[in-house]
Amino acid sequence: MSQPRIRILLDNDTGIDDALALAYLAACEHVEILAVTATPGNVDADQVAANNRALLALCGAPQVPVLIGARKPLVVPLLTTPETHGPQGVGYATLPDAAPAEPGAGERDAVDHWIEAARANPGELTALLSAPLTNFALALRREPRLPWLLGKVVIMGGAFYHQGNTTPTAEWNTHVDPHAAAEVYAAYTAAAEAGLEADKLPIVCSLDTTERFEMRPELLTDLAAAAGCTEPETVSEDDPEGTRSTASNPLVRYLSDALRFYFEFHRDYDQGYIAHVHDFFAAGIAAGTLEYKSRGANVAVETESPLLIGTTVADFRALWGKPANAHVVTWNDPGAGFAELVEKLGALARRLPPAP
Structure with a gap:
């Protein structure tokens, strides 16, 4: 059964797991990426855009605008976080x-582009926010009707009954710009009080569920096989640090080198030889391909306490x-999610020419 067409505005801070999410969306034939906007976070905004x-x-x-x-x-x-994602944001x-997708694209403002797209397509677009919420907060300042104009909003960020990954209580995206996150949730509280439909409230993918998406190196072996690589792709903890992939497929090589880092x-942070691929899970919700359960809640963000800022x-x-100003995800299915990832990325990789 074919899936309904989904048109996505993506805001990210690429980022290894952002890169995996972007590649996955590009692999979904039912997904149209209208624009990818860069928010500073894992690296600065110019490097995010270049990635x-x-x-x-x-x-x-290459035609997708990057703003x-x-x-x-x-x-x-x-x-920024070079120790987590590497100096350029995508590991090794x-x-x-690549050149800008279209003439003058690099000079256009991402926030204005989002607002114009939402106004031109009321109720039709999905917003996927896998970065600090700076750009989205600015968009809400300029267009307070954005919660009504967007069809669906997915946020990767926050930690509720889970320890933070940046401070003891704060998740990375929210910690980078806690004031923006606070503005976004406050705007959705106001919208809910003004009668915004419940299905337009943001779906929040916090560490409570994204850290269940615990990728292991064997998945890259499965991906290379699905991509039709000429040799098996093996990534092992016993390899010398910084070993580079020699995969025959360029996408497999890119993702393998990123994920090895x-x-x-x-x-190195005593979590095991794994990778938490937070943003892929959020991308799967935006694309409508991954199952989840959620609970309504009113979400707020601490911006004043030195100990708890970003919580x-x-x-x-x-x-x-x-x-309620959000739907907080409470359950997901990592096994099914990783099977979906291998299938979609493998099919995309097979369509690409071999690596030089």
């Missing part, structure tokens, strides 16, 4: 930068007397 252009070109989608909006968080200084992976990072709090019981 997105190069990966889209590799995936056969830059904000270049720093709303209030706090920008914090390298690709030549991520495996090494998680091992997300979910009121599931309406103790604050406020309406």
Whole structure:
């Protein structure tokens, strides 16, 4: 059975798991990526945009506009994470930068582009936010009707009953720009009070469920087989650090080199030779391909406490007397998700010419 066409506006901070999510969306034939906008986070906005252009070109989608909006968080200084994602954001992976998708694309403002697209297609577009919420907060400032104009919103961020991955209580995306996240959730509280339909509230993929998507190196072996690589792809903890892939397929090589860095990072922080691929799960929800369960809650973000800045709090019981402003994901199926990932990326990889 064919899936309904889904048109996505993606905001990311590529980022190894952002790259995996972007490649997955490019592999979904029912998904049309209308634009990819760059928010500073894992690396600065210019590097995010360069990573997105190069990966889209590799995936056969160089026509997708890649735009830059904000270049720093709303209030706090920008914090990047080279120790987690590498100095260029995609681990050991390298690709030549691609030219802007269309003349003048690099000069257009990402926030204005989102607003124009939403106004032109009311109720039809899905917004996938796998980065700090800076650009989305700015878009809501300029167009307060955005919650009504967008058809679906998916956010990767936050931690509720799970320890943070940046501070003891804060998740990375929210910690990078806590004030933007606070504005976004406050805007959706106001929208809910004004009668916004429940199905238009953001679907929030927090660490509580994204860290269940625990990728292991064997998945790259499965992906190479699905892609028809001439030799098996093996990534092992026993390999010398920084070993590069020699896969015959360029997409497999790129993802293998990116994810090896991520495996090494998680091992160095005593989490095992694994990779938490948070953004792929959020992309699967946006694409309508991954199952999940959720609960309504009013979500707020701490912006004042030095100890707790960036901490997300979910009121599931309406103790604050406020309406739900989000659907917080409470369950997912990593096994089915990884099978879906191998199938889709393998099919895309088979369509690409061999690596030089």
